[in-house]
Amino acid sequence: MQLPYAHLNLWRNPFGTPPAEDIAQLLVLPNLSPLIASISKALKTLDKKIIIQFMGECGRGKSSHMRALHAHFSDAPYLYFPEPGLNHPDIPTPRLPKSAKLLFLDESQRIPWFTRQRLFAQKNTSLILATHKDHRKEFSLKHKSVTHIDVGELSPQTLRQIIEKRIQWAALKTPNLTITDELVHDLITLYQDDLRGMLGTLYELVQSMTHPGPIPLPSQHKHLLAPHSRHLKDRLLNP
Amino acid sequence: MAEISIQLDREQDRIYRPGETIKATVTVRTQKDLKCKQLYVRLQFQAHGRGNTTRQKIQEVSVFSGTLPPGIHTYQAEFVLPYGPYSYSGHYTNLTWEIQAYIDIPWAIDKKESTHFFLSNKGVLQPDMSQVIIPAAPDAHRQKSGTGMLGIAGLVFLPLTLFFLALTIFQNPSMCGCMGMSAVVTLLLGFFGTKRFMASRVVTQPHIHIDPWPIELGKPLNYGLSFIPGVDLELNSVMATLTVSEVVVNGHGTNKTTYRHTIHEETIPLTVKSHYTKGQKLEFKHEFFIPEHLPVTFQLPSNSVVWTLKTHIDIPRWPDWSDEHTLHVLPYYMKDTPQEQPSGPSW
Numbered sequence: 001m002q003l004p005y006a007h008l009n010l011w012r013n014p015f016g017t018p019p020a021e022d023i024a025q026l027l028v029l030p031n032l033s034p035l036i037a038s039i040s041k042a043l044k045t046l047d048k049k050i051i052i053q054f055m056g057e058c059g060r061g062k063s064s065h066m067r068a069l070h071a072h073f074s075d076a077p078y079l080y081f082p083e084p085g086l087n088h089p090d091i092p093t094p095r096l097p098k099s100a101k102l103l104f105l106d107e108s109q110r111i112p113w114f115t116r117q118r119l120f121a122q123k124n125t126s127l128i129l130a131t132h133k134d135h136r137k138e139f140s141l142k143h144k145s146v147t148h149i150d151v152g153e154l155s156p157q158t159l160r161q162i163i164e165k166r167i168q169w170a171a172l173k174t175p176n177l178t179i180t181d182e183l184v185h186d187l188i189t190l191y192q193d194d195l196r197g198m199l200g201t202l203y204e205l206v207q208s209m210t211h212p213g214p215i216p217l218p219s220q221h222k223h224l225l226a227p228h229s230r231h232l233k234d235r236l237l238n239p
Numbered sequence: 240m241a242e243i244s245i246q247l248d249r250e251q252d253r254i255y256r257p258g259e260t261i262k263a264t265v266t267v268r269t270q271k272d273l274k275c276k277q278l279y280v281r282l283q284f285q286a287h288g289r290g291n292t293t294r295q296k297i298q299e300v301s302v303f304s305g306t307l308p309p310g311i312h313t314y315q316a317e318f319v320l321p322y323g324p325y326s327y328s329g330h331y332t333n334l335t336w337e338i339q340a341y342i343d344i345p346w347a348i349d350k351k352e353s354t355h356f357f358l359s360n361k362g363v364l365q366p367d368m369s370q371v372i373i374p375a376a377p378d379a380h381r382q383k384s385g386t387g388m389l390g391i392a393g394l395v396f397l398p399l400t401l402f403f404l405a406l407t408i409f410q411n412p413s414m415c416g417c418m419g420m421s422a423v424v425t426l427l428l429g430f431f432g433t434k435r436f437m438a439s440r441v442v443t444q445p446h447i448h449i450d451p452w453p454i455e456l457g458k459p460l461n462y463g464l465s466f467i468p469g470v471d472l473e474l475n476s477v478m479a480t481l482t483v484s485e486v487v488v489n490g491h492g493t494n495k496t497t498y499r500h501t502i503h504e505e506t507i508p509l510t511v512k513s514h515y516t517k518g519q520k521l522e523f524k525h526e527f528f529i530p531e532h533l534p535v536t537f538q539l540p541s542n543s544v545v546w547t548l549k550t551h552i553d554i555p556r557w558p559d560w561s562d563e564h565t566l567h568v569l570p571y572y573m574k575d576t577p578q579e580q581p582s583g584p585s586w
Binding site: 003011200 | 328330489
């Protein structure tokens with residue numbers, strides 16, 4: 001009897017879904033210190049409040065940025081808004097606290113318009129938002145400035161770091177997997193900045209590995225590609 | 240900084256069976272005083288893979304609390320292993336057992352270390368079955384009436400939709416497309432909702448028998464189907480399909496995706512195309528053999544291995560009749576003394 005990934009010196013597939021408590025150690029994020037300093041300052045002073053908006057498509061790391069920041073301000077409420085109109089027994093629509101110095105609002109574009117306007121108009125609350133929709137106009141009407149951060153750009157170096165961290169996290173001893181430049185290039189060509197799509201494909205590629213060595217190239221195993229990426233569909237249709 | 244290592248009493252193969260005791264020796268090496276709220280040793284498992292990770296703590300003992308002076312400290316912990324879930328390695332899900340040592344350090348990042356072992360389902364002694372949690376047989380009849388109600392609701396709304404469609408054609412022809420679509424949706428709802436109801440007019444008094452219950456790996460499973468045709472009919476086929484699949488869920492809410500991977504599938508034709516007369520009781524039987532190498536049932540949040548038995552009656556020019564039952568499969572139990580098998584459920 002052998003652990004399922006023992007031949008690769010891993011105890012699990014590194015590209016599966018990690019438990020919530022391990023996510024923080026797998027993040028590869030830009031330096032968040034200036035943001036942390038600004039938030040801390042805003043919390044200390046009564047008059048200066050801060051608004052930070054992380055914007056990007058699904059799976060690009062908005063929530064990861066938010067969670068990394070939230071780790072430094074864990075007393076502040078972190079509210080995730082599920083899609084309205086659908087019943088999510090596992091995720092209830094959160095109740096907005098009556099007063100809070102700092103609020104983390106994930107999927108803020110889903111907050112009903114009137115509630116959002118009321119929330120954005122509050123003078124004593126600093127807001128950290130993850131959104132698909134740009135809220136800058138809404139804030140400018142209220143004469144508030146927003147720190148806007150576009151989440152999505154994924155450089156080959158960052159991608160390599162993400163893959164390496166994942167492998168290290170799943171390692172038993174020294175992992176027998178190698179990451180080639182071709183793999184990183186291939187993933188970026190196929191998925192552009194869709195990290196979730198890349199991880200899905202990497203999961204299948206590792207599953208297919210029977211021997212140690214470099215992770216196979218996704219372009220040579222098209223049947224294993226995670227199919228939900230818009231960029232991937234475009235590329236497969238127009239090679 | 241502290242270093243933790245864990246040694247198990249069976250370092251060679253790390254294979255254990257339910258009811259056995261696992262002994263872990265936890266060694267903590269510190270170079271300076273280490274304040275720890277608690278030093279826990281835990282018996283736990285993780286179901287991991289493409290779906291959300293499920294981590295479940297089975298037992299936890301606190302072996303130390305206070306300040307650890309510099310040096311090497313050794314602690315022992317013992318746990319009696321439960322009757323499942325068993326270690327499993329699959330495509331979308333895996334189940335890994337572990338002993339974890341966890342130091343809860345105040346005002347600092349906690350320190351933890353885990354070591355894995357196997358909880359094998361081979362050579363397991365027959366447990367006291369009253370201690371094994373076996374789900375009750377599913378109530379198939381309730382599902383049937385539910386779908387029937389949906390169909391009846393569809394049929395009630397259909398004339399209303401058609402009336403409004405006619406009204407729209409005369410009053411506002413530009414809205415015809417929308418109303419037409421709505422009529423089609425209602426019609427489809429009505430069809431799928433009443434499909435089972437219509438099929439049950441032809442397949443009356445269906446009865447499925449599965450024996451034994453629960454089912455054990457490496458043993459036969461007796462399957463029986465009986466029904467009375469409500470009309471003279473010709474059946475294209477009657478099939479029974481036994482399927483074992485991994486079902487995992489990734490994400491939450493609207494980001495939720497379900498992945499399925501079939502591990503084993505066996506379809507048995509119970510009859511060939513033939514003619515049957517109304518009121519004549521039909522009986523079909525088959526003995527499935529449950530291969531011993533297949534995984535046993537496990538159902539955890541977001542990760543499961545599911546056994547199903549599907550019955551499908553293909554009726555020409557009429558909605559087909561089908562029914563699916565989830566089976567509960569246990570390992571092959573070795574018995575000290577022969578025991579009588581409990582009788583299986585009937586639907």
